[in-house]
Amino acid sequence: MQGIAAVYTGANKPLEIRRYPILEPDIDEARLKLGISGICGTDLHILKGRLGIPGPLILGHEFIGSIDALNKENAIDGLGQSIALGDNVIACVAIPCGKCFSCQRGETASCLNFGVTYFKNPDIAPHFFGGYSDTLFSPLSNIVKIPIDINIEAVAAFPCAGPTIIRACAYAGDLEKDEIVVVQGTGAVGLFAIAWAKAAGCEVIAIGSGSSPKRMQLAESFGAETIIDYKTTTPEERIEIVKKKANEMNRGDGADVVIEASGAPSAVPEGINLLRTRGRYLIPGQYSSSGTVNISPEIITFRALQLIGSGQFTLADIKTYLDFLSTHPELQEKFASVITHRYTIDQAEMAMNAVDTGEVGKAVFINK
Ligand SMILES: [Zn+2]
Ligand SMILES: [Zn+2]
Numbered sequence: 001m002q003g004i005a006a007v008y009t010g011a012n013k014p015l016e017i018r019r020y021p022i023l024e025p026d027i028d029e030a031r032l033k034l035g036i037s038g039i040c041g042t043d044l045h046i047l048k049g050r051l052g053i054p055g056p057l058i059l060g061h062e063f064i065g066s067i068d069a070l071n072k073e074n075a076i077d078g079l080g081q082s083i084a085l086g087d088n089v090i091a092c093v094a095i096p097c098g099k100c101f102s103c104q105r106g107e108t109a110s111c112l113n114f115g116v117t118y119f120k121n122p123d124i125a126p127h128f129f130g131g132y133s134d135t136l137f138s139p140l141s142n143i144v145k146i147p148i149d150i151n152i153e154a155v156a157a158f159p160c161a162g163p164t165i166i167r168a169c170a171y172a173g174d175l176e177k178d179e180i181v182v183v184q185g186t187g188a189v190g191l192f193a194i195a196w197a198k199a200a201g202c203e204v205i206a207i208g209s210g211s212s213p214k215r216m217q218l219a220e221s222f223g224a225e226t227i228i229d230y231k232t233t234t235p236e237e238r239i240e241i242v243k244k245k246a247n248e249m250n251r252g253d254g255a256d257v258v259i260e261a262s263g264a265p266s267a268v269p270e271g272i273n274l275l276r277t278r279g280r281y282l283i284p285g286q287y288s289s290s291g292t293v294n295i296s297p298e299i300i301t302f303r304a305l306q307l308i309g310s311g312q313f314t315l316a317d318i319k320t321y322l323d324f325l326s327t328h329p330e331l332q333e334k335f336a337s338v339i340t341h342r343y344t345i346d347q348a349e350m351a352m353n354a355v356d357t358g359e360v361g362k363a364v365f366i367n368k
Pocket of ligand 2: 096097098099100101103104111112114
């Protein structure tokens with residue numbers, strides 16, 4: 001039996017379709033069969049050489065599949081939940097070291113020596129280490145069981161963006177009911193942030209681009225009360241809209257929380273200006289080096305602002321994401337609707353090109 005994978009061999013080269021034998025898992029691994037595996041913006045950054053990562057390796061860190069083989073009795077996932085053949089699981093790729101200053105403090109999402117499960121040469125057995133494949137070997141300590149009441153298409157909408165926002169909010173002291181939350185950007189991170197803030201009882205203002213009407217629609221259906229098109233408004237007008245809302249709600253001189261989810265450096269100076277005094281700015285969206293910006297730091301001082309970065313998440317944050325879907329079943333269909341394009345592994349090149357054009361809502365790999 002052979003499995004198939006799309007292999008990244010280096011920046012700006014087409015993905016290579018390769019086949020390898022499907023082997024048995026090691027004692028501390030599970031062999032997973034592809035259910036649905038997301039293509040993330042980070043993959044495109046790698047492919048375009050923006051992160052300087054050498055090949056060969058199999059890209060993809062959003063693999064959701066069913067357990068196809070185990071080599072151990074009474075196996076448990078990374079959170080100690082019992083798992084069995086056929087269970088749906090999500091495979092997390094991050095390996096915090098467990099020993100560094102952050103890990104020792106329990107802040108494993110900010111490990112100083114992060115490893116990942118998939119930066120391995122696929123020519124080496126058992127070959128399938130990354131998400132762009134129909135088979136995956138994952139350490140048991142990296143998998144999280146998906147409850148049976150959750151549609152895996154809903155999970156696949158934000159497997160990375162969801163826990164990323166959950167962690168950023170945890171670092172920022174969680175969102176409170178009635179807070180005004182401005183979300184900059186309506187990509188995956190932004191859309192999940194809207195749903196999360198809405199569920200927390202916040203008043204949500206989303207800033208997106210009118211040239212992506214589908215995303216603006218999603219922002220609305222996910223619960224944003226106010227949606228601003230940044231292409232047809234000026235930064236001053238946007239500040240005005242936010243201040244007016246704060247005034248109406250009697251909540252100070254701006255937004256309680258701004259979440260940067262656009263990835264555009266220019267969003268940051270604006271985000272600072274949207275905050276109320278003592279407001280919290282969460283910055284989990286700047287995922288590649290895209291340039292520098294000018295800010296006036298005295299605003300941070302005089303308005304006592306809090307700027308909070310966050311780039312990773314923990315297995316517990318994945319569990320929180322899954323529990324969120326369980327406790328909000330009405331969101332499952334909405335989340336699943338984010339997926340607009342489905343490809344088989346042998347169509348990987350086509351998939352990457354489609355994602356690169358930006359027309360795609362969310363693209364995923366599925367089994368034939
Ligand atoms: Zn991702
Ligand atoms: Zn560590």
